[in-house]
Amino acid sequence: MKIAIPSLKSEDKPIFIASGFILVILSVGTVYTLSTQGTAPLLSPGYLLQQLQTGSFLGIVAAGMMVVILLGHIDLSVAWTMTAAAMMATTVGGDLAIPVGIAIGVGVGLVNGFGVAYLRVPSMIFTLGVDSVLRGLMVAHTGGFAPQDSATPLMRALASSKLMGIPSAIFVWLAVSLVIAIMLKRTAFGRQIYLTGNREMAAYLSGVRTRRVILASFVVSGVCAAMAGVMLAGYSARAFQGMGNAFLLPAIAAVVIGGTRILGGQGRYAGTLVGVILIVLLNSVLSIMQMPEAGRQVIYGSVIICMLLVYGRGNKVQS
């Protein structure tokens, strides 16, 4: 491939590759289980739905992360945004639990967006700092112990009940996906995210209010992380320290595997969706194979690096 110009096709390529890789993971896993146990749990709808249910938390975080990455920025504060939202929601309890959790997300997003867009602090540093501040606040809030408050019934219902045999968390994930996809494709705000991510200077000189776009994008990311945190608390019936820690890197990985340019400006939401599914299935196949933790990490990391190397070919963008 000598074509240096990105086209619609080059945007779709990662989605096809990642989808193909999902099939590879499923077949390798199935061959393994058939040969060792004689069953094929990976192909049963019940098992897959259960995997997607746990994957929906990651999916919601990744949806918000993608919006920020499209701008060429990154949000490293999602882990403790999740935890903070979950803890505050369980602390408040009652009907206000979920609104309070979401409000935490809005607040964190505003702070991140203000720091990045107006104070011009690099997002990598600023959001990392905010993450640390949130962790400190939560430790102070709980005194360092596991909080005793439990999730409200509505939170539990959203995360672990079933609707027509399908976990309701999947419906929430789908709803969030729909909103983000339509926003990116069909609203001025969404298109301005792409414009700004491609070349902030040209977007600014075209009369795009680039700072507001950046601010709003961080709010979207904060809200998504907060929603995921609230649901995760519902799933495990309570909030706990560090509950979001396992989500930061997989969320970034899912977005990038889905073909979103880490430098911003390019990417489709469908890709992020595929990226999340790939990561969830890869994790579950590795655990079915009873791979020791060390091996799991090595394989997991190698897969991400290899996929990015494959995408890198023929994708030399920009003069």
Next chain:
Amino acid sequence: MTADRPIVQLSGVSKHFSGTRALENVDFACFSGAIHGILGENGAGKSTLIKIISGVLQPDSGELSVNGTRVSFANPTHAVASGIVCIFQELSLVPDLSVSDNISLASPPRRFGLIDKRAQRRCAEELLARIKCEDVDPNALVRELSLSRRQMVEIAKALGKDPKVLILDEATSALTSRDVGTVYELLADLKAQNVSSLFISHRMHEIEQLCDTLSVFRNGQHIETFAKGARTDREIVRLMIGREVDAQYPPKPAPKPRPEHLRIENLAWERQIKDVSLSIGKGEIVGLGGLDGQGQKELLLGLFGVLRGMQGRVTIAGRPCTPGSPAEAKQASLRIALVPEDRKTEGLMLAMSIADNLLAASYARVSDGIFINADKARQAVEDGIAKLRIKTGSADDPVATLSGGNQQKVVIAKWLMTDPDVILLNDPTRGIDVGTKQEIYRLMRDLADQGKTILLYSSDYAELIGCCDRVMVMYDGGIVASLSGDAITEEAIVAASLNVGGAVPHAVPGPSHA
């Protein structure tokens, strides 16, 4: 002349950049111990010439010889090895390193393989003393120095490479008058040591004072070389102009009184804009002329709300116009549009589709509520493509696939979609083909006839003459000449650009040490 053989000689050198010729069959020679001035308009090929001599660019055809032997430099390091050292227009210092680090950046003195800091410092002190910059601390960071001091460090760095031929490309433009004097003495010293200098400057009086030999370039061709004093100022100006007319311009309407639309009073910004006053009528095209970097770009950006801390008063149709950002400038009450200088970085998102680029400034116009109306958007894109006759396969193709001229049309169409009242254009025809240029000229006149107010900066004087009802020539941040009607001639513009015999006394900008 001390040598009968030229130290640097070019024969039949040509260089093309994607279709446009930068140098065409140039023969040029420079002798030892000479101070050789090079003159020419913007884009005459001066920069390309020195880039070829100093190894930054390689000629497409022709030969370069140094001291009689044919050479081909693959990079500037080769050229330096042959004794050719260039001080470039854009500073090439690393701001976060110290002065002495910068001076010996390419080949620092070493002991046991490690950089010998003491020798490096001594070397820096000697070189700085040679250009009377003892006040510069070799250990200071370059970023802490004023622009003028930095330029002197740049000169010290070049001297450290022990040049046989020293090239100065606008090297005095940022210097204080004291430092300019020092550089003159230095060049005289070097001349005595039989080092030759190639001196490029837009300041006529400097060239006259310094150089023994002058060469005039025009349109990529070497026009003439002559000894100092062989030609008068007027003759030199005429040599720099006299080009073939390569574009057709739409006829200008007869001058008539027009209702004033845009009024600028005593505008000033930092050092770049100085007390500019200007009034433009409805349906009028006013050109900004002058050499590159005399404040034209800043003036346009300032009107568009990009610059902070502007002083002065701007009104549009009597209402104050103080946009704080381009987003405010394009709003219904002001309706200003700016076609920026560099379409690739300021005008377009190259990787995005033509449609997205066209709509970039107008999403609000094609949306119902928060959602984009797909029909309206498609209609607007089709209109834009049709109106400017953009040659494209599909509106979904990335804009990077278009030719330069069509890319520029996309930028213009993007702004016309906002239905602007005041259109600011920053060199809109730079680097595009003649056919597209003519379309843009016709479009500008059509827009003016529709009552738009147009302010055009162009580095091409012929364009200003062909398109504009009036031309303002800028020099050092201020307007030094206002020409209209038959008074708009190349001679008048070039003379005002160089500020020869101008009414405004020549001022050397002297940034103070921070």
